[in-house]
Amino acid sequence: MKTISIVKSCAILICTASAFIVQAQQALEPYKPNPAEMSIAYQRAGVLDSLVRRIEVNNNISPVWQADQKSFWYKKNLAEKKWKYMYVNATEGMRKNAFDHQRIAEALQKATGNNYDAEQLKLTKLFFNGAADEITVKTGDQWFRIDLRTYQCLKTADTLKDIYNSNKPLQAAHSRWESIPDAGKSPDGKKELYLKEGNVFVKKLAEREDEQLSFDGTTAKPYGAFSWSPDSKTLFGYRISPEKIKEVYYVLSSVPGTTRGQLKSNEYAQPGDAFTSYAPVAFDLATKKQTKVDAEEIDFFGAPELHWRQDNNQYCIYEKVDRGHQRFRVIEADLKSGKTRNIIDERAATFIYENRIYTHYLPATNEMIWSSEKDGYRHLYLVNTLTGKQYPITKGNWVVREIDSVDIAKREIWFRASGINAGEDPYFMHAYRIGFDGKKQIDMTPEKGNHILSFSSDREYYLDTYSQVNVAPVSVLKRTADTKIILELEHGTTSGFLAAGVKLPEVFVSKARDGKTDIWGIVCRPSKMDEHKAYPVIEYIYAGPQDSFVPKKFLPYSEMQSMAELGFIVVQIDGMGTANRSKAFHDVCWKNLADAGFADRILWMKAMAKQYQNADISRVGIYGTSAGGQNSTGALLFHPEFYKAAVSACGCHDNRIDKQWWNEQWMGYPVGPHYEEQSNITNAAKLQGNLLLIVGEADENVPPESTFRLADALIKANKDFDFLCVPGMGHSDGGVYGRRRKRDFFIRNLLYAEPPQRNTAIPARSTGR
Incomplete structure (x- = not known):
């Protein structure tokens, strides 16, 4: 009984404290700047925008490894937009200035007659010799060899090639949209495939004979997308039923030198559109027998990549993603009989995220990683x-984010993951390696923070840069074998930003709609905030389910902070329905893009306002671009009780108008009534609050008509809104002009103030005749 009394007492205290916080917030005077204060705020934001560009930060070091695979150089950023070159020998654990920058500048100036700034040397290529006492450099379009003992500079020829790009993925992801080119010569070099009037022909090169293998192909329904078996005995391909992709149109209104708008079009598949289909077939070159493979036509994506059984080329493996993204198969086909079997047959009640399906085939051992x-x-x-x-x-209960590489000899996988380390942000990226058997998992990046890695070409060493959104980056060189630090390369600091008056972003966490799951976000507050005033809150939103979006690496200054300087508290949040957490967290978006995680976002901001008492959540604005443009308008349509003003740029306001591959992944196929029910255009009459729509007339990502149709629906519903169409602009937030208009809009509608007047200056009268 005593314990229950204590719990009840605590509950009463918490409720009392919450009520006190609300009362305290209500007691604060709303921040409503007068014209002079508004002008000062704009000036301060502009000064900070300029100052931060001159502060040293090294968020990501790009090493250029040399031919010995033991040394590299990198550019170190300095203050005032200057830099210097650093040289590192990994074997010796040595780091030094790559050379005397002043003497290099003087040597190049003497050789070229051009002026060179020692603190801003522009070397487009740089190579060291084995002893690191001579460099070969390219500046402009000229090459020079410089002796670092004497700084003698001699012209030379371009005889060096890039050695290794450490930032290039070892294994680039294969897109299932990539078409498979028709095979030419057979692997044994004796035959050559060609297609004629939709049919398949093989030329025997030695005998100069042509053999026709198919007879029912036509130009309207041809054969194609063929691959040779490694033993050159079989051709695997498809009977194709082509479908032309429909076009969308836009008009360029303001092309210089013209007096008429220019009509443009581009191919653009929308949800529900038909796709080219592929019926698999095989041809036996010895018997000329055609075998129809006993499998469904591939009516989504193009012809898939083939993987042949190494021990028996009678069999090949291919992948099939069903339209609607609810079934994924790895299928083996017997090309003699035409029979197939499913090696993998995965089905989902919601969706399978196609772009995150990873497959790596190991034909020597008849295995694959998936x-x-x-x-x-x-x-x-x-x-x-x-x-x-x-x-x-x-x-x-954690997420494999990226697969870096597969070491077949050691039977190891190198990968990036998040959510393993307890007590830190579950989105922080770390790097690991693990055996095929699931044993000996090694954490290559145990330090707290978000990690960015790059490796030497032989993988003996790696650079690890780790940071947090408000913790400056540290870059270290590590040895792969034991993951030990060899050398600290750079150790960033926040002091320059703090001295300039920058208010660093703050991390805030609260519970989701389920009361259990943590929702992570950041808070940007004005650097000159009056603790006795309450400031409107603006959310920057992008709720696209393809990823998560709250920054995790060092971000001392951003557009969000620049906007905060005008008198706002600006936040960014990853709500349910975005990626990189559990499948259940992600599934919230399924056939439900209008949800956009708003239930979590609103709870997060309410919790944030209890901790940050200067946050006035009676005045909440929201802005975003593309999917964020759809989300920000949706906030006013579906949650007007919370959001009061929105700026929406290039929004996909109806998922039927947007691109097929993105929308069917999350909204499903076939196109059902839920598409219309969740459309901003369909729901336009529900608009409350103040809305600014921005669109570029030349947007090829989201058709401009999406925004124009929304404007049309708002007009028909007799709704007030602002509209900005930017001539010639593509998929964008409006550029410099659009961003300025966005700020002005929030100042008028959340601060109830007036931005600086920009049309008051009278232009000088021309005296030309």
């Missing part, structure tokens, strides 16, 4: 392609 969210988080599995048996490699 990623799936079937256990609730994205993890890796080792699959026996002969039996279809699956063995988990990674597991746990």
